[in-house]
Amino acid sequence: MDEDAGALPPKHQFSEWYNNILWRAEIMDVRYPVKGLYVWYPYGFAIRKHVYQRLRDLLDRDHQEALFPLLIPEQEFMKEAEHIKGFEDEVYWVTHGGTTPLDVKLALRPTSETAIYPMYALWVRSHADLPLKIYQIVNTFRYETKQTRPLIRLREITSFKEAHTVHATWEEAQQQVETAVRLYKEFYNGLCIPVMISKRPDWDKFPGADYTIAVDTIMPNGKSLQIGTVHHLGDHFSKTFEIKYEDASGEQQYAQQTCYGISERCIAALLSVHGDDKGLVLPPKVAPVQLVIVPITIGKRHEDVIASARSLEQELRQAGFRTKLDTREMRPGAKYYWWELRGVPLRLELGPRDIDAGKVIAVKRTGGKVSFDREDIKSGVAGVLAEISDAMRQRAEEHMKDRLCSVISIEPLTAALNDGKIAVVHWCGGRPCGDAIEEKTNGSILGTDVRSAYVPSTEGACIICDKPGKATLVGRVY
RNA sequence: GGGGUAGUAGGGUAGCCUGGUCCAUCCUAGAGCGUUUGGGACGCUUUGACGGCGGUUCGAAUCCGCCCUACCCCA
Structure with missing residues (x-):
């Protein structure tokens, strides 16, 4: 018998395995002739359908689904300064209608805050309208300059679930952040994917947010993959877009907002975390064929x-x-x-x-x-x-446990990352020390305030400056 | 961001330097017929390609230019 007949590359050659399985298992056809755009095969699309149905089911408990336009007029897009800085290099612009140059350029949404919030300004009048919790599942466009990769780094994100909530107070919005984190944990638990939850460092938060909580998982090659984010937007956008409500005592107040998203990276994680040398292994809940x-x-x-x-x-x-x-x-x-x-x-x-x-x-x-x-x-x-x-959940958790380690100085940290690990270190939270960690190890700080069963939330001396520091995740990232 | 290599049928390759019926070869690909069927069956017949646009030329997969795409390395 020919042992090699139809064999996949082994999974420990992860990059080859991944590229190979996408077409062999008929998930994506990567031959579409535009960089960073890929085609969903029917089977891949069926997996997507079941995964996103789960996401809808979770959100529909207390969110409403809506749909906002793909095109955003330039003046709206350019209103919030930090937000622009974060996205302006990645925006596709529509400049013509047929052969006629447009008076107002239109952005293809890289994310929808600036499409949604002008409407929220019209919709939110009184405290009785709050909280407002809406989500949509849409495609978004980002002109990625780095190497693109199917399901992971795309120029068209075809499956972006984004939720946008409005609240009366900062604390309520904070509670919503926690609710969203719990919701994402539940979602990934259903997919049997273990996650690490942490607070991104300030320089890596969403442009225009007070803070960002991220959901990451570990891929088979030891790189971490961000598969969800939750942002507390404070009143940055409400002040920009004039989202105000009248409180119980008749005062006009700026609203407090959150937004949180998951993209088809959740499918990349699903395929990668569970697959083996023979191919995909799908959790029964989302398998198109059980x-x-x-x-x-x-x-x-x-x-x-x-x-x-x-x-x-x-x-x-x-x-x-x-x-x-x-x-x-x-x-x-x-x-x-x-x-x-x-x-x-x-x-x-x-x-x-x-x-x-x-x-x-x-x-x-x-x-x-x-x-x-x-x-x-x-x-x-x-x-x-x-x-x-x-069995799938257990296997995936063991993999994650194996990939996590704790280190107390820089050399072992570099060694751990080279060995395909995600490491827990102590870090003082300062930008200079953070930059030093990233430069010396060629890794990235994922975040602090780590919530993972496998990461103790200890305190200790910063790995760079020796001042008191908090447990921090460091890894190589996609 | 900087460099390198490549693109030939569904997939994998040869041919390119040295233009000339060379449209080659293999397969886990497709179609057809027959024999098979408890872990990837076999035989025969057959289909199908030179990434795109332009240039040089009597003639381009091959030489030149631009573009697109992919992969690798370095920052």
Whole structure:
């Protein structure tokens, strides 16, 4: 047998593995002839659909979904000084309508604050209108100058979920930040992706924010990937865009705002964190196909087996499982590899022997084979899918634990980063020391106020200046 | 930001320096037929490409220019 037939590059060659799996598993076609723009294949898009449906379900508890325009007039975009500084090098401008130059240039949103907040100024009148919690899921454009990478660094972010909230007080907005962080933790827990939550250093916060809380995960090569951010905007934008409300005593007050976002980087994390040498491994909750039934048809039993498989499929589908019956003219082994590559959590095998014995064989994508009695199939499948989720979550958490370490001086820190680790150090919080850490290690400060089960929130002497410092995450980043 | 290398069929390669029916070759690609089918089947037949635009030339995958895209290295 040819062991190499159809093999992926091994996952420890992560970059090759990643590029390869995107087209082999039909997630993205990278051949679109514009830098930084990629095409979602139907299968990739189906994964996206299920992931974003989960996000919608979480947000819909107390947010409303809306939709704002893609184009932002120049004068609105240019209102908030810090915000402009943060984005002006990355903005695409629409300058013509047909052949006619436009009087007012239009920006393709790199993010939507300046599209949404002029409208919020009209919508918010009184304290009774607050809190206002709205989100949208849209595409955004950023003229990235660094190397682009599918799902990770894009010129068109096709799947940007951004929420924008308005509150009466700074404290309420702060509480909303915490609520959003909890919501993101829940979201990623559902995807079985462990995260590190920290407060970004001041120079790395969102342009125009009081502070930024970031959600990061660790990729297989040890680099951290930012997969969510939550910003307390204070009154920066409300003052710029005149978002005011009348409080209970009849006074006009500037509103306090937050915004928070997640992009298709969550899909990059989903694929990368769980995948293995055979291909994708998808959590049952978001797998487009949760169960694939592979009928084993031999000679005369063909019709018999197919009929049995169809009734099995129908029963499972009615029970609410996303089920696929694979009746293609291929050998069973070829189908196994096909579905394993695509990350289907559970494979059911049904052949003459099983039918005669009243059994169904189930093979978990995470490893292991079980045999169900045909009549118990529904509860059996439900149980095994739950086991798969647990196994995935545990495996991913162990990977994260392995990648985290604590160091107390610069040389070991550099060594740890070179070794593909994310390190916890003590840092005084000062910019000069922060710059020194980043320069000496070629790494980045992810943040302080770390919230992770694996990172103790100790205090200690700053790794550079020896003054009192707080636990700080340092790593190489995407 | 600075440098380097490359782009040939669905994927992988050769050909380029030394222009000339060379439109080659392999596959996990496609189509067709037949035999197969409990972990990637096999045989036969067949389809299909020189990144884009322009230039040089009797003639360009090959030489020149510009553009686009990708990958690698350094900051």
